[in-house]
Amino acid sequence: MSGKTLHTPNRPAAVVAVILFAIAFITYWDASAMTVRASYGMGANATSYFVAVLFVALGVGHLVSAFKPFDLEAEASDWKAIGWIGLALASLIGSIWLGGGFIVGSTLLFAFTARAFGRRALLADICIGAVLAILIFLLFNKLLTLALPQGPLERLF
Numbered sequence: 001m002s003g004k005t006l007h008t009p010n011r012p013a014a015v016v017a018v019i020l021f022a023i024a025f026i027t028y029w030d031a032s033a034m035t036v037r038a039s040y041g042m043g044a045n046a047t048s049y050f051v052a053v054l055f056v057a058l059g060v061g062h063l064v065s066a067f068k069p070f071d072l073e074a075e076a077s078d079w080k081a082i083g084w085i086g087l088a089l090a091s092l093i094g095s096i097w098l099g100g101g102f103i104v105g106s107t108l109l110f111a112f113t114a115r116a117f118g119r120r121a122l123l124a125d126i127c128i129g130a131v132l133a134i135l136i137f138l139l140f141n142k143l144l145t146l147a148l149p150q151g152p153l154e155r156l157f
Helices: 011-032 044-066 079-097 101-116 122-143
Strands: none
Touching: 011 044, 079 101, 101 122
């Protein structure tokens, strides 16, 4: 059976769209006010312009979503999955706060998020998450020379 559709605007989505457009404007304005310019290539303001464009795209998506008819009989929330996502975020924050570092936190974030999406191979997800976290750490720390939270594993590199 299909649920009844409602043809009134989805006000929360419209409000979020307006907020995203405001953030995009502020980001664009801030990028245009940057005084440090690169002598060659892209400067620091290029990233801010890119982020502003992304905020505009998100705002357009929310605006389109706000005026589409939506189903009144929406699915119930999967509280177990939401709990796994909460545990994943808490694990990342806790790992960094307690000195475990980026790699351990990101590994747990990956494994618990995969579990929230229904995957049952926790040990395999921990291994996959560890490999991805190490690669991301090396990319940011060694190649881009950006500091990520250090723990015992990060000090090995």
